[in-house]
Amino acid sequence: MDDADVSATTQEIIGRTLNQDGAGDSQAHVQDVIGKSEAGYCGEGCEDDIGARSMQHRAESEHRGAEGASSTIQEANPLSRITAAILLCGGVRPTKLSSSIGRSILELPIESNRTLLDDWHDQMKDLARLVDRKGLPVRAIMGGEGEIPAAPVSTGEVVFTVERDPNTFRGTGGVLHDISRGYPEDEYLLVANGAQLLMRPLDELVESLGRCGGDVSVVAHRDGTPSGLMLVRCGVMRDVSVNGFVDMKEQALPEIARLHDVRVVFYDEPTGLPVRTLGDYVQAVRLHHLRLANKPAVANPFAEAFESTFTLIEDGATVDESAVLTDAVVLRDAEIGRRSVVVRSLVCPKGRVRPDGRVVDRVVVPVMRRDSGSGS
Numbered sequence: 001m002d003d004a005d006v007s008a009t010t011q012e013i014i015g016r017t018l019n020q021d022g023a024g025d026s027q028a029h030v031q032d033v034i035g036k037s038e039a040g041y042c043g044e045g046c047e048d049d050i051g052a053r054s055m056q057h058r059a060e061s062e063h064r065g066a067e068g069a070s071s072t073i074q075e076a077n078p079l080s081r082i083t084a085a086i087l088l089c090g091g092v093r094p095t096k097l098s099s100s101i102g103r104s105i106l107e108l109p110i111e112s113n114r115t116l117l118d119d120w121h122d123q124m125k126d127l128a129r130l131v132d133r134k135g136l137p138v139r140a141i142m143g144g145e146g147e148i149p150a151a152p153v154s155t156g157e158v159v160f161t162v163e164r165d166p167n168t169f170r171g172t173g174g175v176l177h178d179i180s181r182g183y184p185e186d187e188y189l190l191v192a193n194g195a196q197l198l199m200r201p202l203d204e205l206v207e208s209l210g211r212c213g214g215d216v217s218v219v220a221h222r223d224g225t226p227s228g229l230m231l232v233r234c235g236v237m238r239d240v241s242v243n244g245f246v247d248m249k250e251q252a253l254p255e256i257a258r259l260h261d262v263r264v265v266f267y268d269e270p271t272g273l274p275v276r277t278l279g280d281y282v283q284a285v286r287l288h289h290l291r292l293a294n295k296p297a298v299a300n301p302f303a304e305a306f307e308s309t310f311t312l313i314e315d316g317a318t319v320d321e322s323a324v325l326t327d328a329v330v331l332r333d334a335e336i337g338r339r340s341v342v343v344r345s346l347v348c349p350k351g352r353v354r355p356d357g358r359v360v361d362r363v364v365v366p367v368m369r370r371d372s373g374s375g376s
Contacts, residue, residue: 193228
């Protein structure tokens, strides 16, 4: 692959990684940054080597290091230097979904008696075994003013804590800068968006990031689905501003790519799906259950699918045996009346679907509050 192809591929992938909302201005900024300093890329599972421009960038970075600037750490695989895992959970403003459910997004069920937080806990235990790190610190950083979940019971593999971000308007880049100051410069943080349901095992993804090397390695998806997983060397975060709001993907990462060795591991299909809206949540849980059943799954929310994939009913909910539930979730203390139909919906605590009611693509909240549509 020649330099032009490498540049185009990297622009496309980094653009998708940085620009989760598809904003044109962000993409233009990314192209400008890459024009000055080419970020590296790796194939799926890091099967391909990085491009020639990335090799040149690493040489320039090493030269800067000899002159006193920060240089790329030369060890081939950073897995042995993962010092902690950071789950970034929530933004400055709560979403309609998180406001409706009366709990953290992490506490939403994905299986019977299993929440998104439980899944992260188990995935982190597998990661700790991969990197041979007993008591791996896992820090869930909760932003905004949403509900704080109880931390899972710590095990020998991981020590899981849930923390409120003390600086609400710091942004993800600013938060990671502040966190990284507590660790040596040559150690790595695994950074993940907590509001996502992984479609691939975390240890497999991290192993690919580790093989890719670099100061920062990022997962990206060819189909443009936003990614939320990266390995970051603590030292590179020292270049992020100590004050003010700094978004990691829109502001910090382009600057880091200009100064350091940033690489991308791309996948043909999403490695994780966001859980921020009702539509996100239903689709993620649906594909999760299809994967568990070894059935083909297409990550297309507009695909025709009339067969029920899952029904999740928490303990304490009341569901009449004549009710029909299709890809629906009923939280504790909710009530589903006789002969009612609930499709691709979430019924919140104290929410009620009346007898013979029909609910499709809705978040059902208690009667004193207005129901939310599928965009909530």
